[in-house]
Amino acid sequence: MSGLTSSANADSGRTVISVDAMGGDRGPAAVVAGISLSAKKNPDISFILHGPEDKLRRLVAKKRNLEGRVEFRDAPDVASMDAKPTQVMRQGKTTSMWSAIDSVRNGEASACVSCGNTGALMMLSVVRLRKLPGVNRPAIAVLWPSRNPQGFNIMLDVGADISADEKDLLQYALMGASYARNGMELTRPRVGLLNVGTEEFKGRPELKTAHDLIEKNAENANFDFVGFVEGTDIPGDKADVIVTDGFTGNVALKTGEGTASLIGARLREAFKYSPLSRLAALMAYTSLNRLNKRIDPRRVNGGVFLGLNGTVVKGHGSSDATGVSAAVKLATKLGQSGFSERLAARVASAVSLPQDDPTSTTDDNK
Amino acid sequence: MSGLTSSANADSGRTVISVDAMGGDRGPAAVVAGISLSAKKNPDISFILHGPEDKLRRLVAKKRNLEGRVEFRDAPDVASMDAKPTQVMRQGKTTSMWSAIDSVRNGEASACVSCGNTGALMMLSVVRLRKLPGVNRPAIAVLWPSRNPQGFNIMLDVGADISADEKDLLQYALMGASYARNGMELTRPRVGLLNVGTEEFKGRPELKTAHDLIEKNAENANFDFVGFVEGTDIPGDKADVIVTDGFTGNVALKTGEGTASLIGARLREAFKYSPLSRLAALMAYTSLNRLNKRIDPRRVNGGVFLGLNGTVVKGHGSSDATGVSAAVKLATKLGQSGFSERLAARVASAVSLPQDDPTSTTDDNK
Known part of the structure; x- marks a missing residue:
């Protein structure tokens, strides 16, 4: 673990997005190009990037506009696109996917983006973030x-x-x-x-x-x-x-x-x-x-996982830089709006209400 | 019943297509325009047209190229697009849809075309043509x-x-x-x-x-x-x-x-x-x-009903002349190839064979 510290990220006032650099068919170069595009368009985002740290540092170093806006979390393993979700579970915390989700779990990022294996990403998200009560x-x-x-x-x-x-x-x-x-x-x-x-x-x-x-x-x-x-x-x-x-x-x-x-x-x-x-x-x-x-x-680009304690955006497996950037944009928007908390309140309110005699409402609109 | 007799149609050596003139959102004018288009492209087709005879005769009279190629079957009622299939069943044989299917049932046409209510057309087709043995x-x-x-x-x-x-x-x-x-x-x-x-x-x-x-x-x-x-x-x-x-x-x-x-x-x-x-x-x-x-x-255009004793082609409800003509073309092709009989042989052969020990094959390819 090196690069900027979490607190540096937090102090910047930026929205922190956790990104699985190894997800997707095009490899980490496409992911880094994508977050560089996002960084250019939106000065209010910073990133935590998960994957083999040396490799990622070299790729990020080539993008001037990412300077000071990326933290790294070393994760040597990759959840391959055709692995069964249970296989990826067994690989555990050394995969970039697991690591990327954990940054949301421990609160250092507002949302997670991965273009990897959908089934595995869903299973890891459920295991690490847990389902919302009532879902x-x-x-x-x-x-x-x-x-x-x-x-x-x-x-x-x-x-x-x-x-x-x-x-x-x-x-x-x-x-x-x-x-x-x-x-x-x-x-x-x-x-x-x-x-x-x-x-x-x-x-x-x-x-x-x-x-x-x-x-x-x-x-x-x-x-x-x-x-x-x-x-x-x-x-x-x-x-x-x-x-x-x-x-x-x-x-x-x-x-x-x-x-x-x-x-x-x-x-x-x-x-x-x-x-x-x-x-x-x-x-x-x-x-x-x-x-x-x-x-x-x-x-x-970007399927959003709904019903979990945290926001996970799944980009298309074949995402290029434009696709990754679109997924980051969506994650940022949802992270900034406090979407995850509002959704939790909404589901909880529906669950706790007797269906035929609603006595109160929770407004997640504001 | 008037116009050409069935035998006149049969003697012409043409493939006879039975057409529900009242099916579809655009009314009989679009259907007549469609069969006129088909008649122009393919001299080997003739038609039996089902619907209110006076109205249809006036529409057909305007199309020179349909002269001598259309028989009429008077059917005053229409199976409306939003009727339940069971309602259409109760209307019975006075609907153009029922009448159109019956021309296939009694062997005077090789295939039937309707752009009407799908559910009703399927129910009438099953009732009048019956399912193939084994389907x-x-x-x-x-x-x-x-x-x-x-x-x-x-x-x-x-x-x-x-x-x-x-x-x-x-x-x-x-x-x-x-x-x-x-x-x-x-x-x-x-x-x-x-x-x-x-x-x-x-x-x-x-x-x-x-x-x-x-x-x-x-x-x-x-x-x-x-x-x-x-x-x-x-x-x-x-x-x-x-x-x-x-x-x-x-x-x-x-x-x-x-x-x-x-x-x-x-x-x-x-x-x-x-x-x-x-x-x-x-x-x-x-x-x-x-x-x-x-x-x-x-x-x-044209969904084909499979698994019945006879060929029924369902055109899109919003078919214009081009759409009707495409459905007629498909019906003609299937009618001429003896598709219905071949399909019956294929299904029957599969049904009669012990699944694990096939001892014979039926080739519906020729």
């Missing part, structure tokens, strides 16, 4: 480009767990609404429950139970429940928060990614077809670039 | 734009039923492979089972049972089983046929549609941003048009 299944929430004024919707769970009963789905609704208030400044988010067909007579029977349970709790929890929504509404403007189980959410997320990527590839092909179309592509460059900024998944 | 749950299969050389993948079920056990999933694999052979000329289709994560230790336990069952039957049924696939693979090139339950498939389908539609809207906005970008859009017109042809959902 049965933590969830992963993502931002999804949408037709809403805020530009994005929140969807959860996208893969923390493969199933969810009606109580889990209610908690997802509460946690998603809280995330929308703190991450998107929506005072009264609209929550929808994913199903097939929006008519009441369609869909899985267990979802009807969840529908009624969420409806009953909406007013008290300060969100609007818009009822059942369909796949088309995930990028739509009917709801701000889409609630579903982790299996369905993960399939939807990856289907959306695959579709966007295929369209992008076809667009590039279309513009390479002939000399005229190549010229048109040149002229359209700024338009296409503008489009790219609005739908580029790297810019909305 | 528990019929499925709806769609063509999905993909990175594969054939340009599309097949996915099923996308919403005929909201759940599926391992035997249903095996039947979907058999039916999907058969569809790929007859609809796409793929001799040995690659079949994947949709799950979250491709590692063996992830995903729902019941899917592992299905995985093993499909694997065991693949060789005998003449397809390659590529194992678990993820949402990203639906538009990918790892598999030609993606098998899943109707709930997950429907969410994936609608997520893909919603994502493509959002990107399309953003693309148009990007090109309207400034005078220069509008000029670029003009220059890029042919490129964008070429792209549109490759990913336009109207051109791959």
